[in-house]
Amino acid sequence: MAVVGGSLAGLRAAEQLRAAGHQGPVTVFGDEPHLPYNRPPLSKEVLADRTRDTAALMHERLAFRRRASVDDVTFRLGQAVAACDLTARTLTLPDGDTASFDGLVIASGLRPRRLRLEGPQRGRHVLRTIEDCLALQASLAEPSRVVVIGAGFIGCETAATLTSLGHEVVVVEPTGPPMNRVIGSALAGAIQAHHEAHGIRFVIGPGVRGLTGDGADVARTASAADLAAAGDRVTGVLLDDGSTIEADVVVEAVGSVCNTEWLAGNAGLDLTDGVLTANDLAVLGAERVVAVGDVARFPNPMFDEVARRVEHWSMPTDTAKRAARTLVAQLGGQAPDPTPFAPIPSFWSDQFDLRLQSYGSPGLADEVTVEEGDLADLPAGVLTRHTRAGALVGYLAVNLPGARQRDLRDAFVALAPSA
Amino acid sequence: MRVSVDLGLCEDHGQCAIAAPAVFRINDDGKLEYDAEPADSELENVEEAADVCPVQAILIAG
Numbered sequence: 431m432a433v434v435g436g437s438l439a440g441l442r443a444a445e446q447l448r449a450a451g452h453q454g455p456v457t458v459f460g461d462e463p464h465l466p467y468n469r470p471p472l473s474k475e476v477l478a479d480r481t482r483d484t485a486a487l488m489h490e491r492l493a494f495r496r497r498a499s500v501d502d503v504t505f506r507l508g509q510a511v512a513a514c515d516l517t518a519r520t521l522t523l524p525d526g527d528t529a530s531f532d533g534l535v536i537a538s539g540l541r542p543r544r545l546r547l548e549g550p551q552r553g554r555h556v557l558r559t560i561e562d563c564l565a566l567q568a569s570l571a572e573p574s575r576v577v578v579i580g581a582g583f584i585g586c587e588t589a590a591t592l593t594s595l596g597h598e599v600v601v602v603e604p605t606g607p608p609m610n611r612v613i614g615s616a617l618a619g620a621i622q623a624h625h626e627a628h629g630i631r632f633v634i635g636p637g638v639r640g641l642t643g644d645g646a647d648v649a650r651t652a653s654a655a656d657l658a659a660a661g662d663r664v665t666g667v668l669l670d671d672g673s674t675i676e677a678d679v680v681v682e683a684v685g686s687v688c689n690t691e692w693l694a695g696n697a698g699l700d701l702t703d704g705v706l707t708a709n710d711l712a713v714l715g716a717e718r719v720v721a722v723g724d725v726a727r728f729p730n731p732m733f734d735e736v737a738r739r740v741e742h743w744s745m746p747t748d749t750a751k752r753a754a755r756t757l758v759a760q761l762g763g764q765a766p767d768p769t770p771f772a773p774i775p776s777f778w779s780d781q782f783d784l785r786l787q788s789y790g791s792p793g794l795a796d797e798v799t800v801e802e803g804d805l806a807d808l809p810a811g812v813l814t815r816h817t818r819a820g821a822l823v824g825y826l827a828v829n830l831p832g833a834r835q836r837d838l839r840d841a842f843v844a845l846a847p848s849a
Numbered sequence: 850m851r852v853s854v855d856l857g858l859c860e861d862h863g864q865c866a867i868a869a870p871a872v873f874r875i876n877d878d879g880k881l882e883y884d885a886e887p888a889d890s891e892l893e894n895v896e897e898a899a900d901v902c903p904v905q906a907i908l909i910a911g
Contacts, residue, residue, distance in 0.1 A: 442900070468904075468905050470903065471904070494905060495899060495905060495907075495908065497896070743903065744901065747900050747901060776864075778862060778903055780860075787862075831863075831875070831879040832861045832862060832863030832866070832875035832879055832881075833863065833866075833875040833876070833877065833879060835862070835863040835864070835866070835867060835875075836863070836866065836867050836870075839867055
């Protein structure tokens with residue numbers, strides 16, 4: 431078995447192949463040099479921890495526990511798979527080496543989307559890997575002026591952490607209040623007000639046009655060529671309303687791109703947004719291939735027939751369990767399990783003194799109601815109920831106690847379709 | 850089976866109490882309580898709890 435992707439999804443896939451009864455060799459191919467590690471703390475407690483200032487120390491803190499069942503799994507780390515031939519069932523590595531497989535798990539995940547910005551490149555950061563976190567920390571030796579581009583979850587977490595560390599943080603977001611696409615505009619507005627009271631400045635509306643650098647003054651009417659020539663190090667972010675926000679450091683948190691280029695050239699696959707699969711995570715247009723984690727686009731009958739990717743931390747673990755059984759059954763010539771796969775999406779996010787915990791898919795909602803608490807006092811606890819055409823699709827809890835989590839999740843257990 | 854939770858890491862998310870309610874519990878004060886020597890029949894639930902812990906604070910031995 432070949433597992434392409436060496437993060438949480440790849441690890442869980444290897445573990446679940448063993449749990450599903452596969453006893454033959456398993457190789458996990460990862461592009462990062464590290465064994466699988468936990469990414470969420472990189473925008474929170476690990477970003478704030480200046481004592482773990484090497485990749486080894488940071489990885490020691492973040493490495494996933496690996497089940498004993500994967501002790502004999504081979505991890506080939508440090509190079510991304512370059513190509514795959516699903517007919518010949520071979521992978522090609524950048525060094526020209528090839529590896530053959532009987533079954534394939536696609537667990538290659540995401541990378542940060544980068545803005546195509548003219549101007550200086552030094553001082554631009556993203557936050558996904560240990561190396562990204564170390565680079566950002568190193569650029570923040572003294573209290574800095576930071577512009578975070580993008581008010582999604584990673585942008586907000588990073589902004590909150592850096593503000594707490596004493597940096598001066600501005601968040602720029604063209605589309606609306608923070609995280610509004612997922613949590614709804616009323617709660618998003620309340621969180622924005624809360625974060626502003628804690629020192630984050632939000633600039634909502636204008637888009638980012640370019641970066642200014644220390645090599646030249648850039649006029650508001652600067653051409654792209656002038657911007658490209660402007661200095662070496664970022665000094666500010668130029669917005670499309672003509673204003674400039676001064677910055678020593680810029681963090682781009684504008685979403686992700688799927689790592690599927692290595693699958694190009696295999697006819698029959700739908701790679702328009704991740705990898706399209708059936709409900710049981712069998713990749714459409716291929717045999718003996720499954721997809722797991724962020725990159726798998728599958729329909730969840732808990733909500734509807736539409737195939738979607740779900741970029742939540744819970745998804746690799748849930749999808750790996752089902753995908754491994756699908757793949758082991760295919761290889762063994764057994765009939766597929768007819769039970770619908772209906773995982774309950776969930777995520778959390780810690781920002782200042784707020785913990786957001788979500789169950790379901792609140793982003794699908796057309797209406798949001800406050801069930802408990804007061805949006806003007808988020809720390810005291812708020813629960814919002816998210817519905818679509820009147821039917822429950824999500825709950826968003828802010829600072830509700832851990833003992834309440836089970837009931838919120840159970841509301842979705844009841845929605846799961848049966849075989 | 851022996852279970853331990855790194856309480857320095859634990860942030861009382863409560864996901865373990867959903868996965869293995871016979872072993873982990875969030876008490877009325879919102880704090881984690883757990884059975885450090887659960888029956889081996891709980892192994893699968895405890896593995897699930899360790900998998901879903903957001904801060905990866907749960908360790909399982911023997």
